[in-house]
Amino acid sequence: MQIENLNTNEKYQKGVNILKNSPLRVTQQRLTLLAYLTDFSEEYITVTNVNRYMHTVYPTASSNTTYNNINEFVKLGILEERNDDGQLSVKYQCDFNQIHHGHFFCTRCHRVIKINGDKELNKVLGMDNFQFQTVNLEIFGLCDQCVQKNAK
Template sequence: MTDNIVQYDKGLAILEKSELRTTKQRKDLLKFLSDFENSYVSVTEVDEYMQSIYPNVSHTTTYRNIKEFTDLGIIEQRSEDGQLRVKFQCDFVSPRHGHFFCQNCHRVIKIDSSLSPQLQSQLKQFLVLNVKLEIFGLCDICQQEREKNNQ
């Protein structure tokens, strides 16, 4: 069983437990998004995909489903260059995590975003509600390629 089938099943289980109806359209949207666990896809691309298999689906329906999936924790979203992008949740056990973004291959890698004791002590007078950690650079594979090309 491939990883994205396992992730799809986890997302589907969350959808089925929610108050939302589990329609074929939502299942197809989930299936498409499950291919994007390690990278973000623009909401425009998601909408174009849904239009290709459901020509009568409205843009509003696709955007509403994306928002509902985000609210359920099935997908993650971020704004990049003024464009909304989404990816399938890569960790249903610890949905609050950070990401490393490879600026060469655009791979997205989950990282632990728990606050270090030093940072916690600096924030002790505050109530931290959420931590959003995003780190940008070159992944291990791209670093190796770069070093190989520089030799």
């Protein structure tokens, strides 16, 4: 099941279940962070902005705690991360069942569209007999909606 077909509560619950099955303690701060990040499954948010949000909820919280929790969520596969010119950004995992996938980034509306995993990528890349271990595929351009707006 793809995450984009889930409502926000189901997305959140998937992350909570992963957290509960990990060695990490389930804390209120981690649950708040998870809840906030479920709104970012179709776009990236800078870690700096996530930290700002967490400081509005927990004014005395350490920035290191937020950064460490984000790092742990990435390791657990709850978040995807990317580094854009030195600026670290994260988004909620868009497909927990298909970790190997790529993304199309619309340079106009900033929408992020998932490119399905292994079998589809293998076919598109002409690498049918290959097995991927890590996929970091990013394509930039105009999405179908922005192209259609351009044509008008």
